[in-house]
Amino acid sequence: GAEKIERKNVVVGEVWVLSGQSNMARPLRNDGFDFPFFKEYSNDAEYPQIRFINFGSGASATPLEDVEPVERKRAAAWQVMDKRTSQLVMSIGFFFSKIIHKELNVPVGLVQLAVSGTPQSAWMAKETLESFPGENTKANYYESLFDSNNKKMGAAKTEFKSWADFDKAQQAWRNDPDAKEGVWPGDGMITDFPSVLYNTRTYPLAPFAFRGMLWHQGESGPGGAYGPRMVAMIKQHRELFKNDFYFIFGTLTRKTAVPPPMSPQTTLAGNLNLSMIEGDQQFGENGRAALVNFFDIGNTSTHWAMREEAGRRMALAAMDRVYGQKHLFTGPQLVESKIDGVKITCKFRYVGDGIEYEPSIDGISGVVIIDKKGERHWADVKVTAPDTIVISHPGVTDIAAAYYGAHDNPHETLFNSDGFTAFQFVVGQSPYRKTLDNSPMLSIVGGQNGKADLNVSHVRHNGYIIAGIEIKGPQGGSLTVKAYVPADWKGVEVKIGDKSVPADKTMSEGDRKYITLQVPINGPKVIIAEQGQLESFSKVNRF
Secondary structure, eight states: OOOOOOOOSOOOOEEEEEEESHHHHOBHHHHHHHOGGGGGGGGGOOEEEEEEEEOOOSOOSSOOSSSOHHHHHTOOOOEEEOTTGGGGSBHHHHHHHHHHHHHHTSOEEEEEOOOTTOOGGGGSOHHHHTTSBOSTTOSBHHHHHHHHHHHHHHHSSSSOSSHHHHHHHHHHHHHSTTGGGGOOSOOTTGGGSTTHHIIIIIGGGTTOOOSEEEEEOOTTOOOSSHHHHHHHHHHHHHHHHTOOOEEEEEOOOOOTTSOOOSSOOOOOTTOHHHHHHHHHHHHOTTSSEEEEOOGGGOOSSSSOSOHHHHHHHHHHHHHHHTSSOOOOOSOOEEEEEEEOSSEEEEEEEOOTTOOEEOOOGGGOOSEEEEETTOOEEEOEEEEEETTEEEEEOTTOSSEEEEEESOSSSOOOOEEOTTOOBOOOEEEEOOOOOOOOOOSOSEEEEEESBTTBEEEEEEEETTEEEEEEEOTTOOSOOEEEEEEEEOTTOSSEEEEETTEEEOOOOOEEETTEEEEEEEEEBTSOOEEEEETTOHHHHHTOOOO
16 A cells, blocks of 8 residues: 555564563662662673563553553653663663573563562452452452452552542543643552553563563562462463463572571561472473572662672573573472481482582581471581482481571572572471570671661671671761671681781670671671681672
8 A cells, every 4th residue: 555664673583571570670770779880781781682672551450452552652662772771671681681692692672561569469360360269258369459459548648549549540641641741640559459560561462472581579479379379370371472481580589687597597487489489390390480599699678789690590591491501590499308207308409410518607507407396406417419418406306397598698508519509498397486596696786787787698617798788878987797706717817808807806705706897888898707718708799
C-alpha cells in the first residue's frame, strides 16, 4: 500500500527479562547514590550491541492486552547502552549482559520489568495465587492477600481507603492523563496488591520471545511457601509465553552490621532462602532453572554493593545452563541428609572437584548441632567424600538437628573447589531453646555509633576484614572498635588500607583478648590478622 515503515539499526541476539524488586530494579544511577564507586562502571559501557528497554507501568486488577494505555502514548524505545545511558541500566543486568555479549559475541537485549519494594505475589497471575490455600477464612491465597491489602490501606493515612478508591482515580487519570501533571496516581501500597504487576508488565509482554528471566526478590516477601509459589509462577509464565525459557534467580544476602556469633546460634525461622532452595530443587534437574547463592555478598544495607559479583554469578549460570559452557556458578547445596544418632551425613551438589571445609576463627565450624534437650554445640565436621561431610560432636549421642549459616552474618566454612560458599541448610527438627551470645567478636565502643555501621566481612581462622560504613554519608571520622584476638594466634597485625598500624597492646576480658583501634568511616578496609597472614587478606575485596 501507500504506507512505508522503516526500521534501522536492528540487531538479533539473546534477550533476557529482568524482574523482581529493588535489588534487581536499581540501575547504576541509584546504586551510585549509595556507593559512589558505581559511577566508575560507566567508563566501560560503550556496547552498541547491548540494548535495553523499560516495559510496562501502573497497576491493574485484570490483565492488560497492551501496556498501560496512557504510557503507551509515551512509549519507551530500545536504547543502546553507552556511557550516558548505562546509568539507566539495572545494575545486575548491566554486568550480566556484558559477560554474555563478550563470551558469545552476539547482541544482548534487556527487558527491564523489576519494581522496587514489590512482593512476589504482585508478579503472579491471579489463577496461580488461587491455587494456594487461603488464610484468615479466605478461600484461597489471592483472596487472602487482596483482603489484607485492602484492610492495610483502609487503616493507613493515605488518599485511598481501598482498591476501589484507587481504581476510580486511575480511570480518571486515564481519561485526563495530564491531570496531576501526568503522574500516575498510585504508590507503593497499590503495587503491593496481588497480581497487579503481572497484569501490567508480564502479561502484556506475551508472546514476546526471550531466552530467559533473571529474578531477584524476597525482602518484601510474602513468606510461607515462597519456593513452591515460584515454581508455579514460572510454570504459568512459560505457558503464557509458549516458551520454556530459562529462569535464574538469587537468594537474599547476609547482614554484616553484626559479627559472626561466638556461641552457637540458630536464627533461621521463616527464612526465605530455605524456601528458595526448596523451589530450586522442585524445578528438577532439567527444569531450566538455577538458584544462585548471593548470601555471602551482602553488606550492612538491604541494597548491597556487590552487584558486579551478582551479575557475574548469574552470567556463569547462564553460560553453564543455557549456552553449553561448563561453569560452577554457586556454592554447595544440600540435597540429601541422614541423622544416625551420633552423626549426620550430608550430601551436596555444586561441589566442583570436591567440597572443602575450613574452620573459622577460634576453630568454629559454623555448623550447629542440637541435641534432643535443645542444647546447642559447635559441631565437628569431616569431609568423607568429594560431595559428602559428616557432622558430629563428641558429647552428643542424641542428635535432633543441625544448622549451617544460621545467623544474619554466619561463619563461612564450607566451600566448593571454586571458592563459592555453601547455601544455608537445616537438617532435622530441634526443640526451641534461646541461646545468648555474651561475648561478641567485635563491638563499637566509641565514635559515630548510630550514624555508621561496622561491616564485618570475610571472617576466617587466621584473620578477618572490617570497614566502617555510612550509606550515603561522607568520608571522614572513625569508629572506635574493640576487636577480638584469638588465643591461638601467634601475634596480631593490623592494616588500614595500605598502612600497617601498631597492634601490640592487648587487653583481657576474662579468658578473651582484644585490641582497640580506629576504623575509618567510608574509608579503606581494615585487616586484623595473625602475624604473617596480612598478605593473603590484602587480596580480598568484599565491599
